Amino acid sequence: MTDTTSTGVGNPLSRKQLSGKQLSGKQLSGKQGVPREPNVPAAKQPPGTSRLHLLAPRKRTGAGERKLTPWLFMLVPLAFLAVFSYIPVVNLFRYSLTSWDGFSPTRPYVGLKNYVDLFTRPELFEVFFVCLYYLAASVVQLGLALYFATVLSFNVKFKNLFKGIIFFPYLVNGVAISFIFLYFFQPNGTLDSALRIIGVHGQHFWLGNPHLANVSLAGVSVWRYTGLDFVLFLGAIQSIPGDFYEAAEIDGASRWQQFRFIIAPGIKPIISLLTILAISGSISVFEVPFVMTGGANGTTTFVIQTFNQAFQFQKVGLASAAAVVLLAIVLVVTWIQRLLVPDEKDIV
Numbered sequence: 190m191t192d193t194t195s196t197g198v199g200n201p202l203s204r205k206q207l208s209g210k211q212l213s214g215k216q217l218s219g220k221q222g223v224p225r226e227p228n229v230p231a232a233k234q235p236p237g238t239s240r241l242h243l244l245a246p247r248k249r250t251g252a253g254e255r256k257l258t259p260w261l262f263m264l265v266p267l268a269f270l271a272v273f274s275y276i277p278v279v280n281l282f283r284y285s286l287t288s289w290d291g292f293s294p295t296r297p298y299v300g301l302k303n304y305v306d307l308f309t310r311p312e313l314f315e316v317f318f319v320c321l322y323y324l325a326a327s328v329v330q331l332g333l334a335l336y337f338a339t340v341l342s343f344n345v346k347f348k349n350l351f352k353g354i355i356f357f358p359y360l361v362n363g364v365a366i367s368f369i370f371l372y373f374f375q376p377n378g379t380l381d382s383a384l385r386i387i388g389v390h391g392q393h394f395w396l397g398n399p400h401l402a403n404v405s406l407a408g409v410s411v412w413r414y415t416g417l418d419f420v421l422f423l424g425a426i427q428s429i430p431g432d433f434y435e436a437a438e439i440d441g442a443s444r445w446q447q448f449r450f451i452i453a454p455g456i457k458p459i460i461s462l463l464t465i466l467a468i469s470g471s472i473s474v475f476e477v478p479f480v481m482t483g484g485a486n487g488t489t490t491f492v493i494q495t496f497n498q499a500f501q502f503q504k505v506g507l508a509s510a511a512a513v514v515l516l517a518i519v520l521v522v523t524w525i526q527r528l529l530v531p532d533e534k535d536i537v
Contacts, residue, residue, distance in 0.1 A: 278516070285510035290503040303510035313511075316491045319403060320472050323490075326407035327467035333411070334418030334463075339448055342426045352423070359416035367480035370409050371396075374481075399487040406478050406488060413477070414470070418463055425456040461530045469519045491515060 285303055287296040307313050337355055341348045358366070373379045374395035381393060395405045433451050442450070453460075475492040478484065484493045491511065499508035 281509050282513055284506055285513050287506045289505045291499065291505040292503070296506075299506065303507045304514070306507060307510055307514060313494065316489055316494050319488065319490055320474070322403040322407045323410060323471035323474050324468065326411050327471050330411045330415050331418055331463060331467060334415050335422050335460075337415075338419050338422035338426055339452060342423060342452075343444075352419075355419050356416035358413050361413075363413070363476040364480055366409065366413055367477050370405075370477075371481055374405055396482055397486060402482060402486045402488050406481065409477050409481075410474065421459055421463060422456060425459040426452055429455040457530065461526055465519075465523055465526055468522045472515060472518060 284296070286298060286300060288299045288302075289296040337351070341351055345351070376392045376394055376397075380395065381391075384390075384393075393401065396402050429451060433455075434447060437447050437451060473492050474490045475496070478488045478490055479493055479496075482488045484490070484497070489497075492515075495508045495511040495515075498504045498511065
C-alpha cells in the first residue's frame with residue numbers, strides 16, 4: 190500500500206513525489222505561498238495570515254515610559270512619606286515661629302524668640318547636660334554589645350542560650366521595664382540587698398539622689414538596648430566570609446588580630462549606623478525616665494521638657510522650636526559622621 194500525504198487542496202501524493210517534486214505555494218496554502226495556522230480551516234483562515242507574524246518583534250517601550258514606570262510604583266510610598274513626614278516638619282517649623290498655645294485659633298508670630306529662649310534660659314538649656322549621662326551609657330552599651338557579639342561569633346558552648354539572654358531585654362515593653370526597675374532601685378530593695386551580700390551596707394536613694402538618679406536611669410537604658418546592638422553586630426560579623434578566618438588562623442593570627450584586621454573593618458558600616466542611633470537616642474530619651482521619675486530630681490530630659498512645654502504649660506510654639514532643634518542636631522551629627530567615616534563607595 191502506498192503511503193500518501195494530503196496537501197492543502199487534498200491531492201494525494203506519494204513520498205517519492207513529495208521528495209522529488211517541489212510543491213507550489215498554491216498547494217501549501219490554497220491561496221497564499223505560506224503555511225496556514227494549524228487547526229484553522231482554509232475557509233475561515235484570514236487572507237495573508239501565517240505563523241510568521243507570531244515571530245515578529247513587539248513594539249519596544251519608549252525611554253520615557255521606562256523612566257516613568259519606577260515612579261509609578263513609588264507614588265504611594267512617596268505620598269505617605271510626604272503626608273506623614275515632610276508636611277508635619279514644615280508645619281512644626283511654622284509653629285516654632287509663633288506663641289501658639291495649641292487651642293487658640295490665632296497663632297501670634299514671634300519670629301525666632303522661641304529659639305533664643307531655648308539657648309538663653311538656664312532652666313531650658315540645662316537639660317542638654319542630662320543627655321551626657323545617656324551618651325556615656327551609649328558608649329558602654331556599644332562596647333558591651335560588640336564584645337559579646339565578637340565572642341559569640343566563634344565556637345562557644347551554649348552560645349545560643351547566651352544570645353537569647355542578651356537579646357531578651359529588648360523584647361520587653363519599656364513601661365514594664367520601668368516598673369521592674371522601680372522595685373529594683375527602691376531603698377532596701379533588690380539592689381541594696383545584693384550589695385549587702387558583697388559587704389556594701391547602707392540605704393541608698395538611687396532615684397531620689399540627684400547625683401545617682403541619672404546614673405541609675407542610664408544603667409537601665411544600657412540593660413535594655415544592649416541586646417539590639419548585639420544582634421546588629423552579630424549579623425554583621427557573621428556576614429564576613431569564613432575563608433578570612435581560616436587564612437588568618439593558618440598565618441597564626443590571634444583572636445585580637447582577627448578582630449582588628451578582619452572584624453572591625455568588615456563591620457564599619459554597622460558601627461557608623463549604631464553611633465548615629467546612640468547619639469540621637471541619648472538626646473531623645475523619654476519613656477523610662479518619664480515613667481520612673483517623671484523628670485524629678487534633675488532627670489528631666491530634652492524630650493520630657495518638650496512634652497511638658499506642649500501639654501502641661503500649653504506652649505506649643507516653644508515645644509515646636511525644641512523639636513526643630515532636636516531634628517537639626519540629629520542631621521548635623523549624621524553629616525559629621527558621614528564626613529569622618531565615609532562609605533566605601535564615596536571614597537575615590
